[in-house]
Amino acid sequence: MDNSLQSLDQVRASALDMAVRFGPKLLVAVIILGIGYMVGRWVGRFLEHLLVRLNLEAPVRSLLVRVARVLVLGLFAIMALQNLGIELLPLIAGLGVAGAGVALAMQGILGNVAAGLTIIFTRPFHVGDYISIVKEEGEILEISLFSTTLGHTDKSRVVIPNRKIVGEILHNCGQIRQLDIAVGVSYGTDVDVALSLVEEILHANPRVLREPAPVIGVARLAESSVTLRVSPWVNVSGYEAAVGELNKTILETFRARDIAIAFPQREVRMLGSSA
Structure with a gap:
């Protein structure tokens, strides 16, 4: 019984001695971590305002802000460990060796991260x-x-x-795309009339942008047709719909105005032979 009491007294004495020796240092370390947390939040807010001015996307801003906060907190954590008397050089050396191994194993991922940062900042x-x-x-x-x-x-x-x-x-x-519609009309067509009709069609379609102005003209003189170029600008979201609408409207309008849309054809002459 006396031995048990003596051991308990020794434990209490050791605990009291450690509290006296390390208690102030531990308290200072906790204070350092608290200051680091507050400084990290301030740095995060400052960086957030800066990135908003740079017009970076919201997910990218959030990620960079978090990274900055972690780095600041990590710096203050190192200061807290130094205050406790922990030797950091062996720890840093070990982390460096482990980090090299991880970097070799994650080359593809790290390459994507480096490329992602390049895209973020070069935009x-x-x-x-x-x-x-x-x-x-x-x-x-x-x-x-x-x-x-x-x-x-x-x-x-x-x-x-x-x-x-x-x-x-x-x-x-x-955020806009240019259509490239080719319309072949016969050589007997009044090209000015055809181009005027195309211009009216483009002006009536709500998907076609007024600026930049559509490009309309004769693209080339083919074997069986005169190819008209119809190249208006539309928003990206309306590209596919605009192609279908304009092709349909051009076809119907040209039919209604008796403008023949040319198709490949060949003229064959039969030469008779004398008996």
Whole structure:
């Protein structure tokens, strides 16, 4: 019984000694972490206002703000550990070795992150733009650190890793696209009348934009027809519908005005032979 009481007294004495020795340091470490949390929030708010001025997308702003807060809190955590007397050099060396191994195992992911940051800060395209790249095209639906998502008119989605985008030739149409409709009329057609009708059709269609002005003219002189070029501008969302509407209206209008839409034809002459 006396031995048990003696052991309990020793434990109490040791605990009291550790509290006296490390209690103030632990309190200071907690205070440092609290200050780091507050500074991280302030840095996050400041960075948020800065990124809003740079017109970055909301998901990207949120991610960068979180990263900044974590970095600030990590810096103050290191200060707190140093205050407790913990040796950081062996810990940092170990983390460095582990980090190198992780980096080798995650080359593809890290490559996507680096490419994502490049896209975020260089801004070659924005959400809502229509782009063509790496044999894919579509409307930008989402930009993240790891990938970029394109939307097609058939409601499907294409997810492209960011490392496949950076360094490639990019065709960015913005938020409008130009149609390229070719109409072949016979050589006997009054071209001025046909072009005037096309201009009226474009003006009546609500999907066709007034600015930029549509491009209308004679594209080429083919074997069996005069090819008219009809190239108005429309919003990305109305591209497919506008193609169908304009083709249908042009066909009906030309039929009503007796303008023949040419088709491939050949003239064959039979030469008689004398007996």
